[in-house]
Amino acid sequence: MRTFAKPKVVVSKCMEFAACRYNGDKINDPTVARLADYVEFIPVCPEVEIGLGTPREVIRLVSDGDESKLVQPKTRADLTEQMNEFAHEFLGGLEEVDGFLLKNRSPTCGVSDAKVYSGLEKSPVVRTESGLFANRIQQLFPLMPLEDEGRLRNFLLREHFFTHLFTISDFRKVKNQESITELMLFHAKNKYLFMAYHQENVKRLGRIVANHAHLAIEKVIQQYENALHDLFHTPAKVTSHINVCQHVFGYFSDQLSKAEKQHFDEMLEQYRNQKIPLSSVLAILHSWCHRFENEYLLKQTYFEPYPVGLIAISDSGKGRALS
Numbered sequence: 603m604r605t606f607a608k609p610k611v612v613v614s615k616c617m618e619f620a621a622c623r624y625n626g627d628k629i630n631d632p633t634v635a636r637l638a639d640y641v642e643f644i645p646v647c648p649e650v651e652i653g654l655g656t657p658r659e660v661i662r663l664v665s666d667g668d669e670s671k672l673v674q675p676k677t678r679a680d681l682t683e684q685m686n687e688f689a690h691e692f693l694g695g696l697e698e699v700d701g702f703l704l705k706n707r708s709p710t711c712g713v714s715d716a717k718v719y720s721g722l723e724k725s726p727v728v729r730t731e732s733g734l735f736a737n738r739i740q741q742l743f744p745l746m747p748l749e750d751e752g753r754l755r756n757f758l759l760r761e762h763f764f765t766h767l768f769t770i771s772d773f774r775k776v777k778n779q780e781s782i783t784e785l786m787l788f789h790a791k792n793k794y795l796f797m798a799y800h801q802e803n804v805k806r807l808g809r810i811v812a813n814h815a816h817l818a819i820e821k822v823i824q825q826y827e828n829a830l831h832d833l834f835h836t837p838a839k840v841t842s843h844i845n846v847c848q849h850v851f852g853y854f855s856d857q858l859s860k861a862e863k864q865h866f867d868e869m870l871e872q873y874r875n876q877k878i879p880l881s882s883v884l885a886i887l888h889s890w891c892h893r894f895e896n897e898y899l900l901k902q903t904y905f906e907p908y909p910v911g912l913i914a915i916s917d918s919g920k921g922r923a924l925s
């Protein structure tokens with residue numbers, strides 16, 4: 603089994619950490635609870651941090667032309683500037699961070715689904731967008747793993763978020779070491795994982811590592827990091843995963859029985875039809891890597907891109923894969 607460094611993740615504090623919601627509630631979130639063993643959380647409640655107590659009067663986003671203001675209808679207080687200042691100071695003060703996991707639908711933390719109302723009282727919703735704190739994260743860390751708990755109930759989106767998060771965290775070690783050898787090893791062990799995400803971007807990453815222009819190591823690592831985030835911009839497609847699985851299967855196909863081959867084909871078909879997760883297919887391939895002692899494949903992160911303990915989180919069944 604792989605060993606993983608703990609990624610640093612900023613998380614909405616009301617999820618598992620504190621009863622700081624406007625109504626004094628705390629949210630039980632299975633993803634956050636499970637992740638606690640594998641990541642270093644940095645919990646924050648921006649609304650409490652700007653001095654709103656718990657419990658507190660509700661706040662909402664109100665449309666102001668093309669912009670939105672964060673206001674508290676009962677007191678008519680405009681909290682926009684306070685929240686922006688807090689977000690700027692808090693996020694600017696983070697020394698190292700690998701990702702963000704926020705509460706959905708919040709006017710502060712919502713990543714994309716915070717309601718924007720036309721006015722203070724009983725007014726219609728005119729659009730949805732990111733909350734103020736989440737919006738500042740998107741501005742300052744546009745390429746970083748960022749998700750809300752609602753979307754992470756879907757196992758495909760969760761798988762993508764975890765893969766991006768733990769790969770970025772692993773890359774941080776390479777970045778800190780500033781070693782071309784470490785970068786080459788990182789690139790080599792992630793080959794099949796990256797292939798599943800984007801064939802063209804894998805070639806781009808390879809050209810950066812080859813460094814034919816003899817750039818300084820800091821420049822090479824910077825270019826590689828940008829290309830790495832580009833690679834994870836969208837989740838890998840089911841069809842790409844199937845191509846990679848078939849490619850890996852090719853290493854063993856001559857040594858397998860007819861029944862084993864047939865069983866593998868059936869598993870791939872079930873994965874294609876989204877009846878089983880990718881991890882079920884990878885478990886078979888991984889067992890063959892051990893059985894046939896393929897050291898090259900055993901080093902590939904593709905078989906365990908994030909800790910296996912995180913696979914067990916139950917799924918809502920909502921959402922569909924990219925085919």
Ligand code: SF4
Binds near residue numbers: 615616617646649
């Ligand atoms: S959603 Fe964000 S601001 Fe609201 S209670 Fe949770 S942590 Fe605090």
